[in-house]
Amino acid sequence: MADIILYNKPECPFCWKVRIALNEIGLYANLVDSNAPETRLVWEPLNPKKTVPVFVHNEVIIYESNVILEYLSDITGELIPSIARDRVFPRLINSYSDTVIGVGLKEVIFEKRSKDEGSWDLNRIQAGTKTFWESILYLENALGDGDFFAEEYSIAECALTARFGLAEAYGVAIPDQFPKLRNWYSRMKKRPSFRATAPENLLFERTN
Ligand SMILES: N[C@@H](CCC(=O)N[C@@H](CS)C(=O)NCC(=O)O)C(=O)O
Known part of the structure; x- marks a missing residue:
């Protein structure tokens, strides 16, 4: 190729x-x-x-x-299911990741990235974190009992892993009230694709 x-x-x-x-x-x-x-x-x-x-x-x-x-x-032929009906959900999750999940996170990341810790606007960080947490309730429910958002690993995982990776690196954890999502993220971090593609300057907790 x-x-x-x-x-x-x-x-x-x-x-x-x-x-x-x-x-x-x-x-x-x-x-x-x-x-x-x-x-x-x-x-x-x-x-x-x-x-x-x-x-x-x-x-x-x-x-x-x-x-x-x-x-x-x-x-x-990978990352998106082949049957039309099954393609809908991963695409929706991918779109949700782009348009909703990023909104609160962006506030936290831009604030922390642009200033020294001493001059962070804590209200902006708190408001962004709250918006992010509100937005992930949908994902907790959408995940169901499967390992992935769709039947198999898909674009939904690609999109959300990047978002949750950035959230973690900028100090925004997934609260205990979202156990399925926490487990899902922990599994995504163990995939070789996470370490191989994560920004080198960001620090991540080990997941074992
Ligand atoms: N809808 C676009 C959004 C891409 C986007 O907003 N990229 C940002 C960086 S995260 C960007 O290039 N902003 C302009 C810049 O950084 O100069 C996509 O999915 O590719």
């Missing part, structure tokens, strides 16, 4: 989601730091939205993380 290039940055949840997907399906990609000025000159003209990730595979250029996941699934 021809080389894949992924313009990305380590802590971007959309980029991490794609890195996890690539690792899970065993496809190698040349990861390029999107922040470097010389690489910006290459990827920005490819993306009218000027966001990362940007994915290049031969003549195929994709600048939306979900379209990248769909493409990876199309060329490998």
Whole structure:
């Protein structure tokens, strides 16, 4: 298979989601730091939205993380179930991860990342954490008794693992009242794809 290039940055949840997907399906990609000025000159003209990730595979250029996941699934047959009815739920969870889960988390991460601890706005962090916790109740219920959100590992896991990884790294735990989700996240962290794709500067607790 021809080389894949992924313009990305380590802590971007959309980029991490794609890195996890690539690792899970065993496809190698040349990861390029999107922040470097010389690489910006290459990827920005490819993306009218000027966001990362940007994915290049031969003549195929994709600048939306979900379209990248769909493409990876199309060329490998993995990550999204084959039956139409079964494809709905992982796609919904993936969308929920992008549009709802990230909202509160973003407040916490942006606040902590932009300032020294002494000058953090604790109200912003508390409000963001509360919003995040409210948003994960749906996931606790959606998980049911299975190991994964769908029948098998899917794009739902790729998307949410990146979000929960960032939450943990920025000090937002999954409360005890969400035991299924806690167990699910602990299982996701044990997968090789987690360590292989996690941003190097972030620290994670071991899960044994
Ligand atoms: N809908 C896009 C969202 C991508 C996105 O918002 N990426 C952020 C980084 S997390 C970005 O590139 N922001 C502009 C920038 O950092 O210059 C996707 O799923 O790929």
